[in-house]
Amino acid sequence: MFKIENLEISLIKKNKIDKVLIKNISLRIPNGSIVCLVGESGSGKTLTGYSLMRIQPSQNLKITKGKIFFDNINLLELPEEKMRDLRGKEIFMIPQEPLTALNPVLTIETQLTEIFEFHTNMTKNEIKKECLRLLELVKIDNPSTRLKSYPHQLSGGQRQRVLIAMAIALKPSLIIADEPTTALDVTIQGEILELFLELRERLNLSILLITHDFGILKSISDYVYVMYGGKIVEEGTKEEIFSKPIHPYTKGLIDAVPTIDSTPKTPLKTIPGYAQISDFYCPFYERCNSAQSDCKSEFDYIFINQKHGVLCRKIMK
Amino acid sequence: MQKDNEIILQCFNISKTYQLKEGFFGKKITISALKNINLSIFKNEILGLVGESGSGKSTLGRIILRLIEPDSGQIIFDNQDITKLSYSQMKPFRPKMQAIFQDPLSSLNPRMRILDLLREPLQIHTKKTTKEIDEEISFTLSQVGINFNDTFKYPHEFSGGQRQRINIARALLLKPKFIIADEPVSSLDVSIQAQILNLFMELQRTYGFSMLFISHDLRIVRHISDRIAVISSGEIVETGLTKEIFDNPKHSYTQKLIYSLPEKHFLKY
Numbered sequence: 054m055f056k057i058e059n060l061e062i063s064l065i066k067k068n069k070i071d072k073v074l075i076k077n078i079s080l081r082i083p084n085g086s087i088v089c090l091v092g093e094s095g096s097g098k099t100l101t102g103y104s105l106m107r108i109q110p111s112q113n114l115k116i117t118k119g120k121i122f123f124d125n126i127n128l129l130e131l132p133e134e135k136m137r138d139l140r141g142k143e144i145f146m147i148p149q150e151p152l153t154a155l156n157p158v159l160t161i162e163t164q165l166t167e168i169f170e171f172h173t174n175m176t177k178n179e180i181k182k183e184c185l186r187l188l189e190l191v192k193i194d195n196p197s198t199r200l201k202s203y204p205h206q207l208s209g210g211q212r213q214r215v216l217i218a219m220a221i222a223l224k225p226s227l228i229i230a231d232e233p234t235t236a237l238d239v240t241i242q243g244e245i246l247e248l249f250l251e252l253r254e255r256l257n258l259s260i261l262l263i264t265h266d267f268g269i270l271k272s273i274s275d276y277v278y279v280m281y282g283g284k285i286v287e288e289g290t291k292e293e294i295f296s297k298p299i300h301p302y303t304k305g306l307i308d309a310v311p312t313i314d315s316t317p318k319t320p321l322k323t324i325p326g327y328a329q330i331s332d333f334y335c336p337f338y339e340r341c342n343s344a345q346s347d348c349k350s351e352f353d354y355i356f357i358n359q360k361h362g363v364l365c366r367k368i369m370k
Numbered sequence: 371m372q373k374d375n376e377i378i379l380q381c382f383n384i385s386k387t388y389q390l391k392e393g394f395f396g397k398k399i400t401i402s403a404l405k406n407i408n409l410s411i412f413k414n415e416i417l418g419l420v421g422e423s424g425s426g427k428s429t430l431g432r433i434i435l436r437l438i439e440p441d442s443g444q445i446i447f448d449n450q451d452i453t454k455l456s457y458s459q460m461k462p463f464r465p466k467m468q469a470i471f472q473d474p475l476s477s478l479n480p481r482m483r484i485l486d487l488l489r490e491p492l493q494i495h496t497k498k499t500t501k502e503i504d505e506e507i508s509f510t511l512s513q514v515g516i517n518f519n520d521t522f523k524y525p526h527e528f529s530g531g532q533r534q535r536i537n538i539a540r541a542l543l544l545k546p547k548f549i550i551a552d553e554p555v556s557s558l559d560v561s562i563q564a565q566i567l568n569l570f571m572e573l574q575r576t577y578g579f580s581m582l583f584i585s586h587d588l589r590i591v592r593h594i595s596d597r598i599a600v601i602s603s604g605e606i607v608e609t610g611l612t613k614e615i616f617d618n619p620k621h622s623y624t625q626k627l628i629y630s631l632p633e634k635h636f637l638k639y
């Protein structure tokens with residue numbers, strides 16, 4: 054079980070908090086579950102994902118509050134060398150931009166091999182076989198040739214699949230997958246999702262899946278968190294979120310999902326405006342059409358039932 | 371919609387192979403990334419390019435932009451053969467032909483502030499003052515939901531989707547005649563995605579540009595493309611008006627693609 058409690062991540066300037074980017078987030082990833090994180094671009098999904106690995110993508114960011122648990126261990130209090138063992142072995146992150154995670158001057162084989170050499174006692178031969186098997190598993194054609202390729206010699210979707218192969222290499226407890234299938238066509242995407250489901254079944258793998266693809270959400274998520282402006286504004290099982298969304302942002306998002314029977318060339322439905330930095334308690338205040346003055350100041354996150362929580366004033370009345 | 375039937379871009383018989391070595395003692399194998407591609411894009415047209423991962427879409431985009439050389443074939447842009455032009459001879463064409471790349475981070479120089487990144491093309495290709503340039507940057511950024519006050523930041527200080535939008539803004543700044551957009555909205559949430567697609571459609575209406583729109587999302591391809599080209603293993607297997615492709619896909623690969631959409635089974639025409 055992975056658990057984030059009241060996490061706050063801030064932008065630090067001259068040893069002071071300049072801006073709070075992640076505001077008091079709590080979420081749970083039970084063993085063997087697929088938990089999805091959706092939300093506005095820039096709302097904090099990637100930063101939240103990285104925090105589970107205790108990594109900040111840049112030095113001016115810092116966890117300023119909260120706890121992160123892996124079973125009963127608070128990861129934030131773990132010595133760095135222990136954390137290093139966990140990364141890759143127990144927790145693996147597939148980053149949003151695969152090229153940033155791959156070393157441009159090493160072949161795919163070298164990079165996969167390093168993972169095994171660092172964390173296991175496998176022989177060279179065993180590793181070689183395992184590398185091939187992994188590329189086959191993620192449906193890369195000509196796997197033995199691709200092992201000798203460099204990252205720039207692969208297509209966008211092939212790179213994404215190499216990272217998925219790296220992620221499952223050591224059979225971790227948790228994979229954080231940040232938009233892992235954006236460059237994959239529906240067929241291969243389906244096969245990758247099947248693979249995730251199978252690993253979950255066989256190894257009790259948990260996945261935190263960051264995605265904006267509602268098709269994926271509907272097909273494989275057990276539980277969904279919706280983020281906006283650094284906060285979780287709604288959460289619930291996918292049935293709750295899709296059939297009874299409460300937060301106006303969630304509703305707007307679901308309305309904006311593209312459909313196959315739209316009238317071509319007409320304006321698509323959007324949530325008017327763009328996110329702004331907000332000092333109000335409800336980060337969606339400026340764009341919400343049911344906003345009232347009491348949305349500006351603090352109010353409680355409410356669970357309307359065991360499977361559905363929301364941060365919205367409306368529900369309290 | 372094709373207001374006129376003039377062609378902005380034509381590809382004739384473009385082929386591209388890559389040599390890869392297999393194993394240590396270098397048995398070479400050849401990958402045919404593109405096989406004899408013929409493709410035309412009309413002025414004021416959005417042409418959707420769809421096909422499986424690894425089928426050659428980005429390779430074709432890079433060849434048209436003259437970032438990599440084809441093995442053979444010819445590219446005609448705006449009635450001029452650009453196939454053999456040198457880097458400096460290509461210069462006058464660059465502002466007319468812009469690209470939004472699949473990998474936003476690697477196409478933004480990590481050591482440049484966003485403001486300098488965005489100013490650069492306008493400084494090279496126009497005679498505008500810095501003040502005018504900044505006004506234009508500010509306006510274009512507002513169209514993609516990025517605040518001008520954030521332009522003093524570096525690329526890595528933005529989220530993935532914000533970087534993608536900065537790339538879109540950069541491509542639009544010079545008001546190009548033609549844009550190659552490689553998965554331009556793939557890392558944006560559905561609401562912002564819709565806002566950007568609406569912007570593309572509005573620009574097509576108001577100042578009439580053409581776009582090669584590469585995407586895996588058939589729903590949005592169907593919504594914004596005038597025509598669609600389907601590519602499979604380096605070959606264009608079918609092209610047609612969007613409605614034709616969706617209502618009556620002819621090639622077996624196109625059929626497989628269209629029928630992989632779960633909703634397709636419930637749709638009545």
Ligand SMILES: Nc1ncnc2c1ncn2[C@@H]1O[C@H](COP(=O)(O)OP(=O)(O)OP(=O)(O)O)[C@@H](O)[C@H]1O
Pocket residue numbers: 064074092093094095096097098099100101110111113114149526527528529530531532557558559
């Ligand atoms: N190094 C940094 N310095 C300053 N601000 C940052 C930095 N890294 C991220 N941010 C800001 O923090 C916010 C959250 O970023 P994050 O990458 O988590 O967003 P996201 O939800 O993953 O968005 P997307 O869907 O666009 O990838 C964004 O507004 C971003 O601009």
Ligand SMILES: Nc1ncnc2c1ncn2[C@@H]1O[C@H](COP(=O)(O)OP(=O)(O)OP(=O)(O)O)[C@@H](O)[C@H]1O
Pocket residue numbers: 205206207208209210211236237388389390401403421422423424425426427428429430472
């Ligand atoms: N520099 C290179 N060297 C060797 N092979 C390459 C190179 N660039 C691309 N390829 C290969 O050419 C084929 C086409 O790649 P391309 O990037 O054009 O595919 P794509 O259609 O854009 O795929 P995706 O949807 O996954 O981005 C792939 O098999 C890829 O591995």
Ligand SMILES: [Mg+2]
Pocket residue numbers: 098099100149231529530531
């Ligand atoms: Mg992100």
Ligand SMILES: [Mg+2]
Pocket residue numbers: 208209210427428429472552
């Ligand atoms: Mg590509």
